[in-house]
Amino acid sequence: MTLDLTPVVGCLGDRRAIYRLGCIGYGVSTTHQNAVAIVDLLPERQTENTACPLVNRRVISWPP
Secondary structure: OOOOOOOEEEEEOOOOEEEEEOOOHHHHHHHHHHHHHHHHHOOOOOOOOOOOOOEOOOOOOOOO
């Protein structure tokens, strides 16, 4: 879950590890968009799906 309750999709390092998190509440409706973006992130394609604001955005960390 993210602090601003907005989903995020991204990759770690050389794209062998792709993550998706924050799909709770209203984020459940974006799971299809997240999956389409992941399909384009795996082969490193630049599409409108990977240009989505939810992809590789900076996530606000939870306070201690």
